[in-house]
Amino acid sequence: MSDASGATERIRRQLARERRARAQAEEIAEKTTRDLYEANLELQRANRDLEQFAHIASHDLQEPLRMVASFTQLIGKRYRGKLDADADEFIDYAVNGARRMQAMINGLLEYSRLSRTPPSSTVTDVNEVCRRAIENLKGSIEECGAIITRDELPRIRAGPTELERLFQNLIGNAIKFRGSQAPRIHVSVEREYDSWRFSVRDNGIGIRVEDRERIFGMFRRLNSGDAYPGNGIGLAIAKRIVERHGGRIWLDTAPGQGSTFQFTLPAIRGVVR
Amino acid sequence: MMSNATFEPVEILLVEDNPGDVRLTKEALRHSKVLNSIHIVGDGDSALEFLKRTGEFAEAPPVDLVLLDLNLPGLHGRDVLSEIRREPRLTHLPVVILTTSSAEIDILKSYKLHANCYITKPLDFDGFTEVVRALEGFWLSIVKLPPRAVE
Numbered sequence: 001m002s003d004a005s006g007a008t009e010r011i012r013r014q015l016a017r018e019r020r021a022r023a024q025a026e027e028i029a030e031k032t033t034r035d036l037y038e039a040n041l042e043l044q045r046a047n048r049d050l051e052q053f054a055h056i057a058s059h060d061l062q063e064p065l066r067m068v069a070s071f072t073q074l075i076g077k078r079y080r081g082k083l084d085a086d087a088d089e090f091i092d093y094a095v096n097g098a099r100r101m102q103a104m105i106n107g108l109l110e111y112s113r114l115s116r117t118p119p120s121s122t123v124t125d126v127n128e129v130c131r132r133a134i135e136n137l138k139g140s141i142e143e144c145g146a147i148i149t150r151d152e153l154p155r156i157r158a159g160p161t162e163l164e165r166l167f168q169n170l171i172g173n174a175i176k177f178r179g180s181q182a183p184r185i186h187v188s189v190e191r192e193y194d195s196w197r198f199s200v201r202d203n204g205i206g207i208r209v210e211d212r213e214r215i216f217g218m219f220r221r222l223n224s225g226d227a228y229p230g231n232g233i234g235l236a237i238a239k240r241i242v243e244r245h246g247g248r249i250w251l252d253t254a255p256g257q258g259s260t261f262q263f264t265l266p267a268i269r270g271v272v273r
Numbered sequence: 274m275m276s277n278a279t280f281e282p283v284e285i286l287l288v289e290d291n292p293g294d295v296r297l298t299k300e301a302l303r304h305s306k307v308l309n310s311i312h313i314v315g316d317g318d319s320a321l322e323f324l325k326r327t328g329e330f331a332e333a334p335p336v337d338l339v340l341l342d343l344n345l346p347g348l349h350g351r352d353v354l355s356e357i358r359r360e361p362r363l364t365h366l367p368v369v370i371l372t373t374s375s376a377e378i379d380i381l382k383s384y385k386l387h388a389n390c391y392i393t394k395p396l397d398f399d400g401f402t403e404v405v406r407a408l409e410g411f412w413l414s415i416v417k418l419p420p421r422a423v424e
């Protein structure tokens with residue numbers, strides 16, 4: 001065999017090897033893509049099931065809970081002081097437990113409702129949203145003499161109701177976890193590239209640095225149940241709202257030095273304010 | 274006929290299938306300042322028979338105010354409301370929807386079917402008492418109910 005045909009043969013075999021290698025690589029790529037696609041579908045299904053479960057559970061739990069809460073209250077009203085001291089105490093625990101369960105279920109229902117539909121992207125004036133949130137908190141604000149101030153806030157695309165809930169939860173949180181002085185709360189905003197970074201700063205009791213992330217978990221209560229009221233889900237809801245809008249939320253804090261909740265939301269392109 | 278109208282109890286028909294809620298409503302109405310007589314039926318068909326005073330309810334008194342739950346077995350509360358508004362002898366009756374749902378679609382549909390008002394059941398007894406007190410204060414005191422039809 002001459003050198004030329006040997007070389008041709010080698011080149012032919014080389015090309016064949018490369019073709020096979022390419023075909024194998026393509027096959028692997030296709031399989032991987034299929035696997036990823038199916039895994040994604042499966043995750044979406046599981047997610048939807050979970051959301052449905054949470055919604056159904058919290059919705060269906062409301063009725064029996066209403067019975068427990070209403071009738072333990074009725075027993076308390078009718079028989080307080082007429083049975084013995086133990087009975088009064090037992091009734092109090094029952095009524096209190098029922099009330100806390102109701103708060104948790106309401107919170108869970110609200111949380112699960114958030115997942116069901118995508119947030120709207122209406123052009124929303126955040127000043128107006130903040131004003132409404134503060135209006136909703138009027139009672140607690142007057143009760144503790146809270147002073148709430150804010151910068152001029154921008155317009156963004158968001159679901160107005162969800163945004164109102166977000167501000168209401170964060171400001172309400174600041175009021176709830178106040179120290180001995182009247183709460184001073186300030187809402188400010190900074191532009192960062194294509195987002196707005198909002199801050200809600202307070203002069204309250206602050207939170208331990210180690211708890212900064214746990215606090216956004218569902219039903220994560222950092223203080224003992226009775227000392228500070230609340231259903232433990234307000235911040236989880238706030239986080240969900242921010243993330244559904246494509247933002248991030250985090251906490252700067254130190255015990256005794258108040259807290260600053262910060263969150264980002266996408267800015268409207270071309271709008272400076 | 275009109276002279277002793279102020280001393281006759283207000284006849285209320287409560288259409289509610291949850292026995293706990295029936296009890297709560299009765300308890301809350303017990304201490305009402307307005308003399309009232311409450312009648313209970315547990316489903317829509319019975320409610321319509323009671324209002325029309327037919328069948329087993331031939332001896333029923335004429336009703337002045339209807340408290341209607343939406344989630345009933347059999348005929349849905351909305352269909353009861355429709356039928357009340359369709360029936361010439363009943364169309365004038367004040368109907369207060371008292372139900373668990375706070376869904377806007379339910380509220381809208383009820384008003385569109387000409388419910389007089391819509392109340393979401395409160396979560397505990399204190400809330401229930403407040404609602405009943407408000408109902409008394411409005412529907413049974415300030416408001417003039419339609420005169421009973423002379424048959």
